[in-house]
Amino acid sequence: MESGRAAGEPRVDDPEAFPPPEDTVERLWTPQRMTYVLRNDEGRVTKPKSKECPFCAGPKKSDEDGLIAWRGTHVFAIMNLYPYNVGHLMICPYRHVGLITDLDDDELFEFEKATTLAMTVMKEVSRPDGWNIGINQGEVAGAGVAAHLHQHVVPRWNGDANFMPIVAQTRTMPILLSDQRAAYAEAFERLAPDFRLPAA
Numbered sequence: 001m002e003s004g005r006a007a008g009e010p011r012v013d014d015p016e017a018f019p020p021p022e023d024t025v026e027r028l029w030t031p032q033r034m035t036y037v038l039r040n041d042e043g044r045v046t047k048p049k050s051k052e053c054p055f056c057a058g059p060k061k062s063d064e065d066g067l068i069a070w071r072g073t074h075v076f077a078i079m080n081l082y083p084y085n086v087g088h089l090m091i092c093p094y095r096h097v098g099l100i101t102d103l104d105d106d107e108l109f110e111f112e113k114a115t116t117l118a119m120t121v122m123k124e125v126s127r128p129d130g131w132n133i134g135i136n137q138g139e140v141a142g143a144g145v146a147a148h149l150h151q152h153v154v155p156r157w158n159g160d161a162n163f164m165p166i167v168a169q170t171r172t173m174p175i176l177l178s179d180q181r182a183a184y185a186e187a188f189e190r191l192a193p194d195f196r197l198p199a200a
Contacts, residue, residue: 054081055092055148067181069121070188074107075114077188079177080152082144085160087126087180089118090150098147099137111151118153121187128155 058066058078067079069089080088091114093107103111115133122128132154136143143150 069184074110130156
């Protein structure tokens with residue numbers, strides 16, 4: 001034990017000497033994965049206390065606070081708080097409906113058009129090798145928020161899977177959600193300036 005440090009007291013490194021010279025370990029900084037560390041007693045991630053639908057609450061906030069990358073007339077693009085892969089977006093209607101069959105023709109057109117727009121934005125910003133695109137309809141089908149329709153748009157790269165999900169039940173994300181949202185928002189604005197919600 002180091003002198004001057006009581007048993008059980010954490011070691012505090014001098015920031016000027018960080019990392020310590022004897023430390024040869026490489027670090028993978030994934031700060032948003034802290035959600036998986038802060039689990040409750042039953043081993044489940046603690047969910048937000050608000051009972052409001054997250055896809056209804058998101059558009060009421062600023063784009064930054066709501067993690068909104070783009071707002072259309074009938075739908076919006078929002079970052080996934082629990083991404084399957086880095087850059088994972090979801091396309092959601094503003095209207096609180098659970099099934100794609102609940103959308104009217106204008107909503108349905110923009111819902112799918114926004115999905116192709118999201119792919120174009122991802123090509124520009126992140127250059128993925130492919131995508132997973134899909135909708136889980138109903139809890140039995142795996143929808144985390146079954147009451148509010150959302151389509152997943154997940155960019156994929158060759159070799160993007162590694163041992164972490166298998167060994168540690170953790171996915172590594174190399175960019176903060178806020179930074180990814182900002183990059184996407186800039187690209188949405190540049191690539192589709194006319195395809196957006198008019199100013200209120």
